[in-house]
Amino acid sequence: LQFERAAEMRDQIAAITQIIERQRIISGHLNDHDFIALARDDGQACVQVFFVRGGKLIGREYFVLTGTQGEKDSEVIASFVKQFYDEAAYVPPEVLVQSDLDELAVIEEWLRRKRGSKVLLKVPRRGEKREIIRLAAETAAETLSKLRAEWEADTNKHVEALTEIQRALNLPSPPARIECYDISNIQGTSATGSMVVFTKGVPERRDYRRFRIKTVVGADDFASMAEVIKRRFARAREASTERNLDGKENRWAIMPDLVIIDGGKGQLNAVREAMEAMGVAHIPTVGLAKQHEELYVPGRSEPIILPRDSQGLYLLQRIRDEAHRFAITYHRKLRDAKTTKSILDEIPGIGPRRRKALLERFGSLEAIRQATVEELAAVPGMNRRMAESLLEYL
Numbered sequence: 001l002q003f004e005r006a007a008e009m010r011d012q013i014a015a016i017t018q019i020i021e022r023q024r025i026i027s028g029h030l031n032d033h034d035f036i037a038l039a040r041d042d043g044q045a046c047v048q049v050f051f052v053r054g055g056k057l058i059g060r061e062y063f064v065l066t067g068t069q070g071e072k073d074s075e076v077i078a079s080f081v082k083q084f085y086d087e088a089a090y091v092p093p094e095v096l097v098q099s100d101l102d103e104l105a106v107i108e109e110w111l112r113r114k115r116g117s118k119v120l121l122k123v124p125r126r127g128e129k130r131e132i133i134r135l136a137a138e139t140a141a142e143t144l145s146k147l148r149a150e151w152e153a154d155t156n157k158h159v160e161a162l163t164e165i166q167r168a169l170n171l172p173s174p175p176a177r178i179e180c181y182d183i184s185n186i187q188g189t190s191a192t193g194s195m196v197v198f199t200k201g202v203p204e205r206r207d208y209r210r211f212r213i214k215t216v217v218g219a220d221d222f223a224s225m226a227e228v229i230k231r232r233f234a235r236a237r238e239a240s241t242e243r244n245l246d247g248k249e250n251r252w253a254i255m256p257d258l259v260i261i262d263g264g265k266g267q268l269n270a271v272r273e274a275m276e277a278m279g280v281a282h283i284p285t286v287g288l289a290k291q292h293e294e295l296y297v298p299g300r301s302e303p304i305i306l307p308r309d310s311q312g313l314y315l316l317q318r319i320r321d322e323a324h325r326f327a328i329t330y331h332r333k334l335r336d337a338k339t340t341k342s343i344l345d346e347i348p349g350i351g352p353r354r355r356k357a358l359l360e361r362f363g364s365l366e367a368i369r370q371a372t373v374e375e376l377a378a379v380p381g382m383n384r385r386m387a388e389s390l391l392e393y394l
Contacts (some may be wrong), residue, residue: 029128030055032092037136038077038099039144040068046147047080048140050132053092060136062143066203066322073099081107081121091115096124098133106366157311158201164312165258168304169297171284175258176200180319181232181271182262183213183224184327191216193228194327197256198319207251208326222270225261229271233278256283262320264289268296288320347393354381 035050045065078101111119124130162174178198193211197204216223239253261267268287275281287296294303306313362368376387
């Protein structure tokens with residue numbers, strides 16, 4: 001899972017210390033710990049980290065995660081922990097989290113290797129540590145609420161960005177609804193496509209869509225992008241001719257004012273051919289090439305280059321990066337599920353029921369590898385002989 005740093009460590013340590021003293025966080029019972037808690041709202045999440053060293057809170061930091069809808073709290077926290085400590089200069093001997101993690105044993109072993117000695121990763125159930133986690137969660141919720149209010153109020157930058165895009169692309173009006181598409185595959189396996197939507201410069205997460213590539217064999221981003229585009233506008237055509245039984249608007253029927261493709265001329269040409277075939281060639285389309293952040297438009301040989309400090313470029317980058325993140329997280333889920341299933345299918349004696357029970361208990365192939373014979377034998381349908389055979393095979 002990818003995340004963006006929303007703020008650096010608070011610089012008013014004295015003010016924080018006063019808050020912590022009121023909450024009884026300075027304690028002779030604590031040593032070196034990181035406390036990690038989460039708050040969520042409408043597809044966004046805020047992770048709050050409290051850094052306690054020598055029994056005193058020396059700082060705290062928050063991170064905003066986008067596109068977390070459909071993921072459990074445990075999945076969001078697990079992804080955050082792996083990304084955060086992959087870059088952290090220091091791993092404390094104990095990391096306390098808000099929710100139980102499916103891959104706890106695997107992540108704990110990874111943290112141990114990072115630190116060079118034992119690291120405990122656990123959920124505090126009672127007492128002082130539980131209170132600190134509760135306070136971290138409350139702080140995350142307050143931060144997310146404040147940020148959301150700031151984002152929604154900051155309409156001036158959105159208007160400026162959309163106006164810059166309108167002028168750069170010679171559009172008749174600022175594009176109110178922008179759709180961006182991306183493809184993710186590794187060596188042609190489990191290829192997926194994503195569609196993210198921004199309305200008036202703000203993510204419209206209820207309209208995000210994922211596509212599992214069906215007609216393309218191997219790593220062919222051009223053909224995969226064309227498939228996604230055709231499927232998207234085929235759904236729009238169907239939605240425009242159908243009446244929803246519940247009377248609600250079919251979101252597929254809402255057409256974009258601008259389509260963005262993650263890529264350069266090749267991807268753009270493939271998409272334009274697909275749009276012409278679907279009868280939607282009138283919709284403005286642009287390719288955003290990542291290397292030099294150049295904009296490619298149909299019928300123009302030279303790219304459009306926006307100033308680096310342009311609000312329009314910043315918005316286009318944000319939309320493109322969101323489409324990439326949304327595509328790659330879905331791809332990883334499909335790839336990991338496929339890999340785990342195929343390996344377990346090869347093991348003699350592990351049928352569908354045992355495979356399902358093992359995955360429900362441990363969550364991943366790596367966690368199964370790290371389990372003891374006793375833990376495996378305790379899974380419904382397993383026994384000691386089968387557990388020993390499984391570990392030997394893995």
